[in-house]
Amino acid sequence: MNIAVRYYSQFGRTRAIAEEMADELGVVAKSVVDEPTLKEHVDVLFLGGAPYLSIMDAALEEYVNGLTSQMVGCVVLFTTSNWSHRTAIGMRVKLEERGIRVAPGHFYAHMAAIGQSKPAARAYAREALEKATKIAEAAEHELKDDKGSRMKELAVEVASVAAVAVVVVAGVAVARRLLKLRS
Numbered sequence: 001m002n003i004a005v006r007y008y009s010q011f012g013r014t015r016a017i018a019e020e021m022a023d024e025l026g027v028v029a030k031s032v033v034d035e036p037t038l039k040e041h042v043d044v045l046f047l048g049g050a051p052y053l054s055i056m057d058a059a060l061e062e063y064v065n066g067l068t069s070q071m072v073g074c075v076v077l078f079t080t081s082n083w084s085h086r087t088a089i090g091m092r093v094k095l096e097e098r099g100i101r102v103a104p105g106h107f108y109a110h111m112a113a114i115g116q117s118k119p120a121a122r123a124y125a126r127e128a129l130e131k132a133t134k135i136a137e138a139a140e141h142e143l144k145d146d147k148g149s150r151m152k153e154l155a156v157e158v159a160s161v162a163a164v165a166v167v168v169v170a171g172v173a174v175a176r177r178l179l180k181l182r183s
């Protein structure tokens, strides 16, 4: 199980939540500015950000747009702000529209209550990991089933082509024989 925690944070609040979650999960939280792409496949990716004048920062948007369903099994979202949840909602829309699985809901901490939100962030990380793992595993099985049925289809196609080839070759051999017998 490969878990990663990534965040964008200008003033350190989202980073504090990310670090709390990462500590609970036994990994190191990294900023999307310091590491702008995932280096390997991640089963569950915790991804956080905040709104600045109602929009997510361009670095976070770029990071979200660079993710693919091959790179990530399931994403868990978190956000901090004064009132708005739109960064989490915006990330969900961008991820889901490209077929990336996102765990239901997101963790929210008010900007003035980061310290008090830390125990809740830890509890959320544990619970969300369990849910997201199930989603990621189901996605993995779907992918395997899909590959399996495509392999079966391919095998049937190859067998059909081979059968036709055998019939053609046999037909040609019989025709040659007949022609020889006549002459």
Ligand SMILES: Cc1cc2nc3c(=O)[nH]c(=O)nc-3n(C[C@H](O)[C@H](O)[C@H](O)COP(=O)(O)O)c2cc1C
Pocket: 008, 009, 010, 011, 012, 013, 014, 015, 049, 050, 051, 052, 053, 054, 055, 080, 081, 082, 083, 084, 085, 110, 111
């Ligand atoms: C320039 C600026 C614009 C902000 N705009 C919003 C906003 O539109 N909606 C909101 O709920 N919070 C807004 N906030 C509050 C931040 O989202 C909040 O402080 C957040 O926790 C910052 O996260 P960070 O410390 O990880 O950078 C704004 C803060 C700043 C400094």
